Amino acid sequence: NAGVMQNPRHLVRRRGQEARLRCSPMKGHSHVYWYRQLPEEGLKFMVYLQKENIIDESGMPKERFSAEFPKEGPSILRIQQVVRGDSAAYFCASSPTGHRAAYEQYFGPGTRLTVT
Amino acid sequence: DAKTTQPNSMESNEEEPVHLPCNHSTISGTDYIHWYRQLPSQGPEYVIHGLTSNVNNRMASLAIAEDRKSSTLILHRATLRDAAVYYCILRDMKTSYDKVIFGPGTSLSVIP
Numbered sequence: 307n308a309g310v311m312q313n314p315r316h317l318v319r320r321r322g323q324e325a326r327l328r329c330s331p332m333k334g335h336s337h338v339y340w341y342r343q344l345p346e347e348g349l350k351f352m353v354y355l356q357k358e359n360i361i362d363e364s365g366m367p368k369e370r371f372s373a374e375f376p377k378e379g380p381s382i383l384r385i386q387q388v389v390r391g392d393s394a395a396y397f398c399a400s401s402p403t404g405h406r407a408a409y410e411q412y413f414g415p416g417t418r419l420t421v422t
Numbered sequence: 423d424a425k426t427t428q429p430n431s432m433e434s435n436e437e438e439p440v441h442l443p444c445n446h447s448t449i450s451g452t453d454y455i456h457w458y459r460q461l462p463s464q465g466p467e468y469v470i471h472g473l474t475s476n477v478n479n480r481m482a483s484l485a486i487a488e489d490r491k492s493s494t495l496i497l498h499r500a501t502l503r504d505a506a507v508y509y510c511i512l513r514d515m516k517t518s519y520d521k522v523i524f525g526p527g528t529s530l531s532v533i534p
Contacts, residue, residue, distance in 0.1 A: 310465075339521060349466065349524040362521060397465045399522075410456065411522055413465035 308333065310414035311380075312398050318420045319388045327383040327417045331400030338381040339399045339411060340373060349397065355381060388421045395419075426510045431529040434500045442495040442528055444510030449490050452515045457484065457495050458522070459506040466509070466524075469495065505532045 311330040319325050331338050340352040342365075354362040355375040366373070370388075375381040385392055395418050399411040427445040434440040446455065456471040470477055470484045472493075477484040483496040497504055509527040 341522075341524075348526055349460075349522075351521040351523065354521055365521070399466075410468035410471065411466075413467065416465050 310398055310400050310412050312396075312414035312417050314417060315415060316418050316420070318422060320422055321389060322387050325385040325388050325392070325419055325421075327385075327396050327398075327419070328380040329383070329398030329400075329414060330380045331398075332402075332412055335400035335402050335412070337401045338375050339401075340381075340383050341397045341399065341413075343395045343397065343416075345394065352383075385419075388419075390421045393419055393421045426512060426525055428508070428510050428525065428528045430526065431531070433531045433533060434497075434504075436502060436532055436534050437499050440497040440500045440504070440530065442497075442508050442510075442530065443492065444494070445492045446510070446512055447491045449512060450514065453512040454515060455484065455486060455490075455493050456511045456513055456522070457482070458509045458511065458524075460509070460527075461503070461506045469508070471513075500530075500532045502532050502534060505530055 310332055313328050317325055336357050338355045341349045342352055343349045350365055352365040353373045355373060357375055358377050370386045372384045395416045397413050397416045399413045401409050401411045454471055454473050457469040458466045459469050460466045470479055470482050472484045472486055485494045507527040507529050509524050511522055
């Protein structure tokens, strides 16, 4: 059973460009979470999605960031007009059910975004 | 989610047992205790979780105090590969959301 897959693993963008990060959850998982880890900082929750629905986006920056998890295909985290402060590792996780605290989340290897 | 307190860092000798403590004095009756770890340059990895009783799996053991205000993650024989940041996290089964709130964790160094 393949784990959570993220691509690309490394992404370099110039200021003002767009970054698209993709996440394929584990087979059978319909819940996806995105987290961000800034250099030398801890992991911060960004957004929680189910298929075609955003459930909790309380950790998303108000501007330039969006996420989707379509009926078919991977979840996408999109960052428009990137700035240097967006440079970070972005991790995706999935879980087998929406309920809840009894279940672990499985994390992908992350996408390391560098904005030059 | 209720707050947890962990030491910032710990050291262990290779092949020795390691006991990683976590205090959670404000834990509620519906909070599960989860442990994750993050190896350098990797994503977090689930280690173990429990509610009231001690738990064992192939990676570690979780000892939960009788009053549930503290817990200890036990690595029975530390290897160099166990050097990581270990996060103790409480997750409320009543919450509407599944997000995991990570604290600073304990950075474990393993000395050969």
